[in-house]
Every structure is written in structure tokens, then in C-alpha cells.
Amino acid sequence: MAQRFAPGQQLNVGIVGATGVVGSTMLAILKERRFPIATLRLFASARSAGKMIDGVTIEDAARADYAGLDIVLFSAGGSTSKALAPKVAAAGAVVIDNSSAWRADPEVPLVVAEVNPQALAHLPKGIVANPNCTTMAVMPVLKPLHAEAGLKRLVASTYQAVSGAGLEGIEVLARQLAHVGDQARLLAEGGHDALLPPAEKWAVPIAHNVVPLNYVLGEDGYTEEEIKLRDETRKILDIPGLPVSATCVRVPVFSGHSVAFNAEFERPISADRALELLRAAPGVVVTDVPNPLEATGKDPVFVGRVRQDPTVENGLALFVVGDNLRKGAALNAVQIAEALLG
Numbered sequence: 001m002a003q004r005f006a007p008g009q010q011l012n013v014g015i016v017g018a019t020g021v022v023g024s025t026m027l028a029i030l031k032e033r034r035f036p037i038a039t040l041r042l043f044a045s046a047r048s049a050g051k052m053i054d055g056v057t058i059e060d061a062a063r064a065d066y067a068g069l070d071i072v073l074f075s076a077g078g079s080t081s082k083a084l085a086p087k088v089a090a091a092g093a094v095v096i097d098n099s100s101a102w103r104a105d106p107e108v109p110l111v112v113a114e115v116n117p118q119a120l121a122h123l124p125k126g127i128v129a130n131p132n133c134t135t136m137a138v139m140p141v142l143k144p145l146h147a148e149a150g151l152k153r154l155v156a157s158t159y160q161a162v163s164g165a166g167l168e169g170i171e172v173l174a175r176q177l178a179h180v181g182d183q184a185r186l187l188a189e190g191g192h193d194a195l196l197p198p199a200e201k202w203a204v205p206i207a208h209n210v211v212p213l214n215y216v217l218g219e220d221g222y223t224e225e226e227i228k229l230r231d232e233t234r235k236i237l238d239i240p241g242l243p244v245s246a247t248c249v250r251v252p253v254f255s256g257h258s259v260a261f262n263a264e265f266e267r268p269i270s271a272d273r274a275l276e277l278l279r280a281a282p283g284v285v286v287t288d289v290p291n292p293l294e295a296t297g298k299d300p301v302f303v304g305r306v307r308q309d310p311t312v313e314n315g316l317a318l319f320v321v322g323d324n325l326r327k328g329a330a331l332n333a334v335q336i337a338e339a340l341l342g
Helices: 021-032 078-090 117-121 133-149 162-188 224-237 271-279 326-340
Strands: 011-016 037-044 056-060 071-074 094-097 127-129 151-160 244-250 257-265 284-286 301-308 315-322
Touching: 011 021, 011 078, 021 037, 021 162, 021 326, 071 078, 071 326, 078 094, 078 127, 094 326, 117 326, 133 151, 133 224, 133 257, 133 271, 133 301, 133 315, 133 326, 151 224, 162 244, 224 244, 271 284, 271 301, 271 315, 315 326
Parallel strands: 011 037, 011 071, 037 056, 071 094, 094 127, 151 244, 284 301
Antiparallel strands: 151 257, 257 315, 301 315
16 A cells, blocks of 8 residues: 555645745645645745745755655755755655656656556655656556557657746746747837847747757657656556657647657557546546646646547557646645555
8 A cells, every 4th residue: 555644644744945836836735635734844945045935934955954754845856856855755754756856766656646656655765756747647648548458659749838947937938928029019110120039948949939859868869858758658657668759849838738649559449438438537637629728727637639540550649738837746746645645
């Protein structure tokens, strides 16, 4: 069993990275879901230490004493997690980490609450990893289809919101949209040719554009985001050699990651049977036109455009959308904490 604490037990909870977009969403979801908190402690960088959120004084994460905490949610980046998560776990807390720091570690379970909560039964390092927000959207959909027909191959193209890059991504898009608007007004008033906004954070401007080079290149020309989707899918679904080809694209959307994927299966599965399974799947909503506006602020992932893929023997094509800040990060972390409570 995954249960680590007594059901309903009041827990001492911490959030590392409490001032960030995901950290603040974690705090909001803990309140919304009435998670049983005895004491709450919030941690961030030294520049935020001493400030207050909801009456709680923020502590310097690097210098804090974590003794007495039961569960600590991390959303402060990979380097911070690598440095602090073992220290926090050694002090007695279960760490639920939202970064990529521990996802590939064979001694750290990588968990989606609706898909593989049984993995929480074994926590040798006292750390649980949250998947990448794009992987998170796909897993509740792929799980029942894999159980029915045996996933054999996956080809995916993503449409990722800028908020997946944190506050900076949101600010870059907002700034570039304003720039384009200003240039359009100049043209309308008889000005010279409009100037594109400069590229910031990504290889080319994001406003009114798409960016198919999402951060740095890794192995064989694939980016880190694409490799994460491959490796995390294999680990969560326990299909070590699953062939996966992904193209991860950043789009000028503030919130909500979308994924178009073509899945090949070992056994026949019709689109009607897939829809039947998906309508019964936890954390999944079947809809005609899944889209980021529909998914923003919502707990489930949305799936639609389910149809046969005629290019392979047993294939399906689908389109999935999830709120990358909510289900893609903060909500799943809280759901893992709830699973530890049984």
C-alpha cells in the first residue's frame, strides 16, 4: 500500500519555492482540497525570506531547519532540489519534487496519482518525483488504453504554453504581444514596416509564432523536453523499451499544454472502445474540442478527436489538453500527498 500516514492525520507541511507560480498554486490547492495541515511552513530564496504569505513568514530555503516536517512539496528548480531534497528527506519528511532532478533516478518513483500510485509503496530515498507537465497530461489517457491493448509505439507533438517556463515565460509573451500591438498601430497610422519583437528566452520570438526548438538540444537532435516525454512515459507505464518520438513546440498560449499523439498498440482497439475506456478513466474528461481555454483552472485532462490511425495496424490518434500549472504540477503533487494519507 502507498499509505504512509494515518487517514485524516494532521500533517506538518512545507513548500519550497512558495513564491513561484507553481508553489503558489500548490498552496491554493492545499486549501481548496482541505488537506489536513497541522502546521504550514513556506520556503524560498534568501531575497524572499522574511516576507509573508497568508500570515506565514517565508524562510530561507538554503538555511532552514526542516526537522519536524512530514511532507515537503518542492517547486524550486532542479539544482535546488538536488541540493536540498536529500537534506529534507534525511530530516524525516517525504519530499514530493516537481523538478526534473529525480525523475530518472531508479530509486525515486515517478508518479501520476491516477496512473501508478502503487509506486509510492517503496521510497528508499524519501523522495517522490512529479513528471514533466506535458507527460502528466498524456498519462491518464494512455494508462487505460495501454491496459486494454498494450502500447507499442508513441509519436507525439506538443503545443506547450509559456507558463511552463514560469513567470519569465509569461512576462516574455506579454511583453512581445504588447510590442506587436504597438507596431501594428504604427502601421495603421502610416508608419514604416513593423519590427518583430526580439527573441527572448526561446530561439525566435514567441508572440504570434510557434517555436519548435524548445530549449537545448540533447541526444540525436532531440531536445530535453522531448527526451523527458520519452523517458518519463517509459518509467510511469513500466514499458522500458517503448519507442517514442516527440516534437515539443512552444506556442503563444499563457496556460494549458496540448498534445497530439498517435499511438500504436499490440492488440486491436477501436475508437469507440477507446472512448468508452476514457469516459470511465479517473481524471479524464472526453470533449469534442479539447483546448487550453477549457482546461485552464481545471483538475482533469481533456481528450478528444479520438479516431483510428490508418497508417499502422492497431493505431489511434488523439488530442489531449491539461492545465500545466494545475494538474501538470501542483495538483498532482498534492494528490500524491493525499495518497500517502491513504
